[in-house]
Amino acid sequence: LSGREGVLSFLKENDGFLISTHVNPDGDALGSAIALQLALNELGKRSTVFVSGGVPAIYSFLPRTEIVIDRVDQDEASDLLLILLDCNSPARASLEGLAFARSAVIDHHETESDFGDARWVDPRVPATGMMVLEAIKALGVKISKEMAVNLYTAIAVDTGTFRYSNTNADTFRAAAELLDAGAEPGMISDSLYNTWNRNRFSLLCMNLSTIETRGAVSLSVVSDEMFKNSSTGHPDTESFVNYPLLMSDILVSACFRETGKDAWKVSLRSKGELNMAKVAERFGGGGHKNAAGYSFNGDLDTARQALLKSLGDLFNL
């Protein structure tokens, strides 16, 4: 058995799971993992959620984050069945050194590998949370309020609260079910979006003041000095790169964050069909069509020129 049925059999027929997901987990990763653990628990099955680096502070509003552990060793792994969610290779979860008894994958990303004794990978689905919702129902477990908040958050984050073009009618039907089960959209949206501290807001204003445009491309910077002046850090820059896309004639937005002497993290966002993953891959990074990133060593001007050249080569931008 492979695909959806293979993974469902894997869950039904076994016990003693380690559920994991990618490092720097987003709402889809965490919400999917916690909801699946709660469902397996309902079935009387033992399972644990492992996330390398633990739960980011922004997601502490999710119910039951306290079940997440951030350490696992080979002694434990040997007896456990691994379930990878929202990624499809152990390296993405910082688990590449460990050997598990068996493994399964539930993911909506393009395949990176053929890892997994059972694999259900479907890039057409907007969020892994939708697949986990389907799995939980197929296992005969009633969706609890705690599962609902986790799964609603998963879907909300990966569809930009239903604004991205990946949103489909099934997404809305899933959301309706999760509201029936107790998820509150207003509370979850506030928790996701309206929780900045003032320093982070100051940093945004600094970042916006650096925007320069080259045709349809916006370039902005967050320098080490800005981080210091505002007492902020890299996680505070989350979503900054999206703001220039408010402008109708900006098709690509790039944000350069200083990580050290002549060292930058570059976040890319695009509208429509412009594939940022292809750009990021040229620099050793990766991502999705409309959201990708990479690291760059060199001074800021060299970093900007290199990106503009790639955008010119690939898209005539």
Add this chain to the structure above:
Amino acid sequence: LSGREGVLSFLKENDGFLISTHVNPDGDALGSAIALQLALNELGKRSTVFVSGGVPAIYSFLPRTEIVIDRVDQDEASDLLLILLDCNSPARASLEGLAFARSAVIDHHETESDFGDARWVDPRVPATGMMVLEAIKALGVKISKEMAVNLYTAIAVDTGTFRYSNTNADTFRAAAELLDAGAEPGMISDSLYNTWNRNRFSLLCMNLSTIETRGAVSLSVVSDEMFKNSSTGHPDTESFVNYPLLMSDILVSACFRETGKDAWKVSLRSKGELNMAKVAERFGGGGHKNAAGYSFNGDLDTARQALLKSLGDLFNL
């Protein structure tokens, strides 16, 4: 017959309608009006959409906006049946001088009057578009793609694309139906949110640089000089007042826009239960709980102090 059934009878048993909605129409107002006109047309009934001031440029992406007229006179009105949508008094639609043969109201705002031979007013419903969707289905009309885009926009705008706490499971079920009928969430969200020109974006950056906070209150300014320096106008400030609410400890955001010598328009936004309509009413304005506004004559400092005093009096802010 009153309520929903009364309005449905009004639509079924009559012909020759004028559909109208409030001045400065938003997506719920326009989308509801155009969709209902298209549905009545499917039934072979004559109807026209009147909007005082016409269709704002930001909504020109809606299908069939060309059917909207911005003039109507008493000669025509005498023979027409008025359908007021998303408001419940003729004054809100700039129709207070005209006498119509009969009238009906479909609205989700608190009642301002008892206007209408048939009235279906339900403040629990997040968007008038949801009531119009229900009416169109009850009339036996199949939802076309053009109706779906209009109604999806109506619902999206009045729920903050499903982020506000008024969003409920029925909202998502309606959205799923509208996607099945052809509405595209990505296109509609881009049309609503990502259509700023560069001048407007510059104005936002100027506005954000003026933010000052007093406890949980954010105060910001758009001066006449900023409008001139960025070649922008008052409609460009739409949504600026929301940005400070990204900060978790900001509960009220006020934006002061200069309209002339010592003359200001003040927009208020709040989180939770803080009722901005009560504040605006003190200054002769009005609005909803979380969004209201008023005009003020005086210099900026006087305007700011007067507002802070009111917020102190009403909420101990």
